[in-house]
Every structure is written in C-alpha cells, then in structure tokens.
Amino acid sequence: MGLKEEIEAIEEEIAETPYNKSTEHHVGRLKAKLAEKKEKLERQQSGSGGGGGYAVEKTGDATVALVGFPSVGKSTLLNALTNAESEVGEYEFTTLNVHPGMLKYRGANIQLLDVPGLISGAADGRGGGQAVLSVVRTADLVLFLLSVFEVEQYDRLREELYANKVRLDTSPPNVSVSKRHKGGIRVTTSGDVGLEDETIKGVLREYGYVNADVTIREELTIDELVDALMDNREYLPSAVAVNKADLIEPDYKEGVDENLRSLGLDPEETVFISAEEERGLDALKETIWERLGLIRVYMDKPGRGIDYEEPLVLREGHHTVDDALDRLGGSFDERFKFARVTGASAKHDEQQVGRDHELADEDVLRIVARK
Ligand SMILES: Nc1nc2c(ncn2[C@@H]2O[C@H](COP(=O)(O)OP(=O)(O)OP(=O)(O)O)[C@@H](O)[C@H]2O)c(=O)[nH]1
Ligand SMILES: [Mg+2]
Structure with a gap:
C-alpha cells in the first residue's frame, strides 16, 4: 500500500469509528498516525516537485x-488600497503570481499580498495552490475576501487553510512536553481537559515518546493535542470583507447577514x-489595523523633538519597550538605561520605565541611553 492509500485508509477508519469514551483512545492514535503520514507525504512531494514556491520579500510593519x-x-x-498595479480581469485566474502592494495607514506601512485564487484541493497540491498557501503562512493576518453572492465560499477557504496547518483566530494549545530518561509518560492536567489520560499517552506514544512529562492547562480536542505536538502549525488572526456590495439591493442585505451567521460570522x-x-x-483599513493589533509610538529624539510624522509601528504581541528597541536597531539595545513614556500606558507624563513596559497607541517614547 502506498502512502496515499494508507492515508485514505486511516481517514476512512476515523470517519467510520463512532467517537465516544471507549473509542477515544483508538481515534487519538489514528489521528496522530494520520498527521505523521501526511507530513511524510508532503516531504516526498516537495522533494520531487522542485518547489517553485513564490518568494515574496516581507517588508513594512506587517503583512x-x-x-x-x-x-x-x-x-x-x-x-484601490495600495500603490500596486495588479491585473484586473473579467475572467477567472487573472492573477497567477503573488502581487504585493503597500497600504499606508496612520503612518504604518502594511504590505498586502494579492495571492491567486485559492481553489478547492489547493492543500493537496492541485492547482498550484501549495505555493499560495506557503505565502499565506508567512503573513501576520489573513483577510478573506468574499463575493456578496457567494459568502459560503468562506467555509471552503478556511478548510484549505486548515489542511495546510494554518490555525485561525485561536492561540496555540497550552501544552508542554519534556522528555525524561525513565518512568514512562506522565500526564499532568489542570482540571478536566476533555481527554482521558490514556488517550493522551496513546497519542504521545504514536509520536515516539517513551518517557515524558506532558502538562496540559486547558480543555483540548485530539486534533488540538496533535497540533501541539507538531511544530509547524501557524496561528494567525483573520478578518472578513464582503465585496461587490454595490451590486445588491438594500433588502438583500438581511439575507446575506443570515448566511454569514450560519457560517459562524458576525x-x-x-x-x-x-x-x-x-x-x-x-x-476595512480600520479593521485591518485592529486585527493586526498595531500601535503607533512617537519617538522623542534628543535635540530633535517628537517625530509625529513617522511613528514606530508595533504589532500585536510586540508592544514592549524592548520590542521598540529591537525595531530601532543600532546600538540602543546595549546602551539602554531606561525610557520615559507619556501617553495612555503611562501613570503620569514622562514616567520612567524599563524594557518590559507595555506601550499603547500614540505613546511618546524617549530612550535614555549611555553615551
Ligand atoms: N460590481 C463590482 N464589481 C467588482 C468589484 N470588485 C471587483 N469587481 C469586478 O470583478 C471582476 C474580477 O475582479 P478581480 O479584481 O480581477 O478579481 P480577483 O479576485 O483578483 O480574480 P483572480 O485574480 O482571477 O483571482 C472584475 O471584472 C472587476 O471589475 C466590486 O466591488 N463591484
Ligand atoms: Mg486578481
């Protein structure tokens, strides 16, 4: 049996097995095995196909x-949003390469990548979709664009991304595993995590763990546990825009809203x-800004005053003074003594803070460094 057939056989078995407490352990092992075989197949395919992925240089404050x-x-x-010129056509598949463009908003440079139509089967390597998906994985935000007449395409797009290991609007599972020398697999959970210890152990064994400590601090599904054990899942936020709204009558909107709700969208x-x-x-620009969690920090430079023209733009999860130092580059990092902050994150004007301080949008920041 070839690898593809093995994968199909496991998928079939999972589909046919009723899921309950007594089968949970078995399903766990099957899912772990499935994920591993898929990985293997992908390595084989990328090894023989010669790649041909798009190399798009990431520039700007976020992508x-x-x-x-x-x-x-x-x-x-x-x-409409950027300075790029991307081909517009009335036939399908006009964009066969990735087109980058730069959106300037509130002093931030946001790189937008127009990727070719993501069609069903892309994640299996059909339709050249694999390269498209690899571009998506490197982005900081996925912006779904739907036609107002076909919003249900949303489900299929998400499925494609899921199959390609992109996890949207969720944080990585709170699971840690450390190998040990002896003693088998030891499971520590905080409360009921929704899986039997035996299931968890079975999944870990499938991945070759013999002796290990596994700690789980939240409720999990088997799929999420498998995700936690693989180190190639990409966790990204997403946003949704519905286009061609000019083509519908106002009373058609309620129906579209209803369809959106049935897709789990607000x-x-x-x-x-x-x-x-x-x-x-x-x-839309506002939504992009918010979902990226962007903030502006105005630098107060000695002798030059506050630069309101070109703020330092920081992304979600990178809002500390330390992150600002990173972005400033140069020798600030080694010479840093302390910083002074004025604005929403400060208790009072010119508050003295250290590297860990979390900055807020429109703060004014002055770095005090050793000479
Ligand atoms: N009425 C209307 N037509 C639109 C709108 N946006 C795009 N179109 C039209 O829809 C067609 C397809 O637009 P494109 O921008 O080429 O679509 P695309 O998603 O880039 O398509 P591919 O590159 O093939 O994946 C063109 O004829 C556009 O003029 C809109 O907001 N309203
Ligand atoms: Mg196009």
Whole structure:
C-alpha cells in the first residue's frame, strides 16, 4: 500500500469509528498516525516537485494575505488600497503570481499580498495552490475576501487553510512536553481537559515518546493535542470583507447577514465593501489595523523633538519597550538605561520605565541611553 492509500485508509477508519469514551483512545492514535503520514507525504512531494514556491520579500510593519476565490475582486481591492498595479480581469485566474502592494495607514506601512485564487484541493497540491498557501503562512493576518453572492465560499477557504496547518483566530494549545530518561509518560492536567489520560499517552506514544512529562492547562480536542505536538502549525488572526456590495439591493442585505451567521460570522464584524466603487474602504483599513493589533509610538529624539510624522509601528504581541528597541536597531539595545513614556500606558507624563513596559497607541517614547 502506498502512502496515499494508507492515508485514505486511516481517514476512512476515523470517519467510520463512532467517537465516544471507549473509542477515544483508538481515534487519538489514528489521528496522530494520520498527521505523521501526511507530513511524510508532503516531504516526498516537495522533494520531487522542485518547489517553485513564490518568494515574496516581507517588508513594512506587517503583512496581510488577501485570500479569496477567483474573481471576487482581490486585484481590484489591492489596487484601490495600495500603490500596486495588479491585473484586473473579467475572467477567472487573472492573477497567477503573488502581487504585493503597500497600504499606508496612520503612518504604518502594511504590505498586502494579492495571492491567486485559492481553489478547492489547493492543500493537496492541485492547482498550484501549495505555493499560495506557503505565502499565506508567512503573513501576520489573513483577510478573506468574499463575493456578496457567494459568502459560503468562506467555509471552503478556511478548510484549505486548515489542511495546510494554518490555525485561525485561536492561540496555540497550552501544552508542554519534556522528555525524561525513565518512568514512562506522565500526564499532568489542570482540571478536566476533555481527554482521558490514556488517550493522551496513546497519542504521545504514536509520536515516539517513551518517557515524558506532558502538562496540559486547558480543555483540548485530539486534533488540538496533535497540533501541539507538531511544530509547524501557524496561528494567525483573520478578518472578513464582503465585496461587490454595490451590486445588491438594500433588502438583500438581511439575507446575506443570515448566511454569514450560519457560517459562524458576525455581520457586525464583517466589512461590506465595494472595491470597484471604493466604498467601505476606511472601515476595512480600520479593521485591518485592529486585527493586526498595531500601535503607533512617537519617538522623542534628543535635540530633535517628537517625530509625529513617522511613528514606530508595533504589532500585536510586540508592544514592549524592548520590542521598540529591537525595531530601532543600532546600538540602543546595549546602551539602554531606561525610557520615559507619556501617553495612555503611562501613570503620569514622562514616567520612567524599563524594557518590559507595555506601550499603547500614540505613546511618546524617549530612550535614555549611555553615551
Ligand atoms: N460590481 C463590482 N464589481 C467588482 C468589484 N470588485 C471587483 N469587481 C469586478 O470583478 C471582476 C474580477 O475582479 P478581480 O479584481 O480581477 O478579481 P480577483 O479576485 O483578483 O480574480 P483572480 O485574480 O482571477 O483571482 C472584475 O471584472 C472587476 O471589475 C466590486 O466591488 N463591484
Ligand atoms: Mg486578481
């Protein structure tokens, strides 16, 4: 049996096995085995195919991947938001390469990547989708673009990304594993994590662990446990825009909202736009800004005053003074004594802070360094 057939056989067995407490252990082992075989198949394929992935240089303060089916208006939107010129066509698949463009918003440079139509089967290597997906994985935010007439495409897009190890709008599972020399596999959980100890041990054994300590601090599914053990899952935030809103009558909107809700989307958090008529774009930029968790920090430079023109832009999870030092480069890092902050994150003007201080949007920051 070839690897592909083995994978299919395991998938079939998982589908046919009713999931309950008595089968949980077995299903756990099957899922672990499945993930491993898929990995192996991928390594084989990438080894023989010669790759051909897109190399897009990441520049700017953050990168957004624009993901959607052919003809939903990705190129039109990129052209409306950025300085790029992406080909717009009335036929499908006009964009066959990744087109980067730079969106300037509130002093930030946000790189937008218009990637070719992500079609079903992309994650299996069909339709050249693999290269597309590898670009998406490197982004800081996934922006789904849907046509107002086909919002249900959202499900298929998410499935493609999931199959390619992109986990959206969730944080990495709170699981830690450390190898030991003896004593078998020891499971420590905080409360009921939703899986039997035996299931957890079975999954770990499938991955070759003989002696290990595993600590789980939240409720988990088997799939999430498998994710935690693989180190190639990408955890990204996402946002959704619905395009071609100019083509619907106002009373059609309620139906679209209903469809969005059935997809698990909140219509209030979904941005309706017309890329062609350039409507709704301010709200979209605002959403991109928020989902990336961007903040502006105005640097107060000795002798030069506060630079309000070109703020330092920091991303979600990188809001500390230390992160600012990283971005400033040069020798600030070694010479750092302390910083002074004025703004929303400070208790009072010119508060003296250290490296760990969390900055807020529009703070003014002065670095005091050794000569
Ligand atoms: N009415 C209307 N038409 C739009 C809008 N946005 C895009 N279009 C049209 O839809 C068609 C497809 O637009 P593209 O921007 O090429 O779509 P795409 O997603 O880049 O397509 P691929 O590159 O093939 O994946 C073009 O004819 C656009 O003019 C919109 O907001 N309203
Ligand atoms: Mg296009």
